[in-house]
Amino acid sequence: SQELEQSPQSLIVQEGKNLTINCTSSKTLYGLYWYKQKYGEGLIFLMMLQKGGEEKSHEKITAKLDEKKQQSSLHITASQPSHAGIYLCGADEFGGKLIFGQGTELSVKP
Amino acid sequence: GAVVSQHPSWVICKSGTSVKIECRSLDFQATTMFWYRQFPKQSLMLMATSNEGSKATYEQGVEKDKFLINHASLTLSTLTVTSAHPEDSSFYICSANKLGSASYEQYFGPGTRLTVT
Numbered sequence: 322s323q324e325l326e327q328s329p330q331s332l333i334v335q336e337g338k339n340l341t342i343n344c345t346s347s348k349t350l351y352g353l354y355w356y357k358q359k360y361g362e363g364l365i366f367l368m369m370l371q372k373g374g375e376e377k378s379h380e381k382i383t384a385k386l387d388e389k390k391q392q393s394s395l396h397i398t399a400s401q402p403s404h405a406g407i408y409l410c411g412a413d414e415f416g417g418k419l420i421f422g423q424g425t426e427l428s429v430k431p
Numbered sequence: 432g433a434v435v436s437q438h439p440s441w442v443i444c445k446s447g448t449s450v451k452i453e454c455r456s457l458d459f460q461a462t463t464m465f466w467y468r469q470f471p472k473q474s475l476m477l478m479a480t481s482n483e484g485s486k487a488t489y490e491q492g493v494e495k496d497k498f499l500i501n502h503a504s505l506t507l508s509t510l511t512v513t514s515a516h517p518e519d520s521s522f523y524i525c526s527a528n529k530l531g532s533a534s535y536e537q538y539f540g541p542g543t544r545l546t547v548t
Contacts, residue, residue, distance in 0.1 A: 354537075361544065363524060369536060417537075418465065421476075
């Protein structure tokens, strides 16, 4: 079965700094999702990538999927305290199921 | 649109009792609903896939007799934790695929925190 590995597992950055979170799959990705979660709350959908080389941006967050469709990165520019939370990548599996990486906990110091 | 609700948002129950958690798609019909559990500081683990009118498909290692899933309509799925024990304490999250949606994008509920004493 497919496995997703996220790195780093946790990250503390100073407000205003840029950061990148990576998600690597053991198999070719057919749909890669990025979500944000505040601890103890539901998931907020950020972006979905499907094509090799695809890149999407929303406000200060950019997600990319590599050409081989096995790795994705999430980049936050000029981080703010509101960006703090847990970022999860998820991948499509057969039957519409999603499997998730272990998550990256982001803290932004003001 | 595409709002999923869960009820209750948190529940405390005594060991040995059963607890029912509801997952509703409020403004769309869901072909499939999924149930996840999440332990503190860990990722979401898929428990089961639920289709309206049919039996749920459970992931390996999930006891179907302990975690009863009923998907009575295209907008409601329920998860019943039977004979709950402290180790069942967790955060349970449901998600739903929108009927007719071209993508497999899932819409997540806000989660239910279960504490078994």
